[in-house]
Amino acid sequence: RPRHTPPKMLRRAAAVPAALAALFSVSAGAFHSTLPSSALTATSAGGRRTVSNHAGPHNFAGARARRSRRTSGFATTRVSRRTSTTMAAAVAADATGWEALERSYEASAGTAPASQPPVLTLFRDTNGWCPFCERVWLACAAKGIPFEERLVSLREKDDEFLEMATAAGHPKALVPAIKIAATGEVVFESMDILHYLEEKFPETPLAPKPDSAAAAASQALLDFSEDFLNASSSFVYGRDGEDGEAKKAKFFDALDTLDGLLAASPSGFMSCEESVGLADCIYVPFLERYGYQLPLMASISVRGGPLHARWPNIDRWYAAMEKEPAYANRVAGDEYSWVAVTSTFMRMFNSNGTELNPARARAAANADGKANGLIEQVKQDAPRILADTTPAAKSARLAAAAKILSNHAAIVADATRAEPKSQVEIERAGGAEEVDALLQETVARLLGTEPGGAPEGTSATKSKAAGVIARRLCVPRDMGAAAAMQLRAQLLELEGAYAP
Secondary structure, three states, X not given: OOOOOOOHHHHOOXXXXXXXXXXXXXXXXXXXXXXXXXXXXXXXXXXXXXXXXXXOXXXXXXXXXXXXXXEEEOOXXXXXXXXXXXXHHHOHHHHHHHHHHHHHHHHHHOOOOOOOOXXXXXXXXXXXXXXXXXXXXXXXXXXXXXXXXXXXXXXXXXXXXXXXXXXXXXXXOOOOEEEEOOOOOEEEOHHHHHHHHHHHOOOOOOOOOOOOHHHHHHHHHHHHHHHHHHHHHHHHOOOOOOOXXXXXXXXXXXXXXXXXXXXXXXXXXXXXXXXXXHHHHHHHHHHHHHHHHHHHHHOOOOOOXXXXXXXXXXXXHHHHHHOOHHHHOOOOOOHHHHHHOHHHHHHHOOOOOOOOOHHHHHHHHHHHHHHHHHXXXXXXXXXXXXXXXXXXXXXXXXXXXXXXXXXXXXXXXXXXXXXXXXXXXXXXXXXXXXXXXXXXXXXXXXXXXXXOOOOOOOOHHHHHHHHHXXXXXXXXXXXXXXXXXXXXXXXXXXXXXXXX
């Protein structure tokens, strides 16, 4: 199939910097094998999760109803048939416990509103970290397009996906990709997909009206996107000792230009209108990472901090995006998740394998220390977080409970794995039955069917498992930020309560 010819709005931006594209495509396997992966997602028989997504908050009831019998184990690898059988035998006596929790969940969630059938399938990376996938993910959410997801292991792509890519004239089989339900049409490449979505779903445009002031201002941002990504990726992901100061100067010049262009936006959005637009979708995957990771990697605060006065419009853009439901509810990562993988990113893009020079080693250690500090902060805030009775907090707890209900066997398998494949520095727990019981208690507390407070007795296994799962939970890979906050708080409260 011929590639779509982008209209003026996307034409310049479509030229994704070759070096940047190569960086992420080459690193895809490393992303999957070294970043923390989770069991908090159900997968289909081919090892891909299928979850329906719709405009607004994630339809967790629908996601849970469509879960499959096989699950991924936290999960650079899937739970094998043998592991699944062993787990089933180990917790057979408690099967009615999970059944009761299922009923409690259904009673708490109520009848889900009827949802539209998905009109397309979005193929994206398993870990949820691919910036090009995030562009399309956000565009689908912002446009309100009913879609389902299939998660593609970039390390072990399944035959069905490879065959689809070859037939579509895309033998490299990179994500993202979309497949239209009605026609079977397949589109690869994030920029081609964004154009296709604008063309085929014009009812909810992300581009401003042509010839408007907003269109001209947003077009300027789109035109600059290639230069910005070249300058920023060269500095952030460049190799040590290769004209570092010159790259930093170009990066700062690019930020100055971006801030100047954003001054034309009355709302703060790069659409220059009142909601997220095409330019926001293109820039946000990178600026999101830079906002959390650059202060740790290079002592540079793109937002806030001592440079706030230099880039006030970029700061205003961050604030606008954090209030945008299509982004904040499910697509955006949270601070802990980005900080926890910072040292991994630094080693991944290091010029000397995984051996960092002394300065970068200190920065990586500081990042790991901050991740631990964020966990401790959630521990301290847990009583306040769990006491929140607002509708938003209750919805977040339901979302977290739904994820555990759909994948508890794989979570247990990961929390007790003797030889973990990622986040090996986190010592796993033993005792599958106790970990399973911990998860049942966690769900009961999230649903409000079991009172809070200190449990009876202590358990070193339950305490360790609660800490492991809390630290392994990552956003947006596993769930939205609000749901993750509630689940982490509940797990960390139990970690302390069960400590001998």
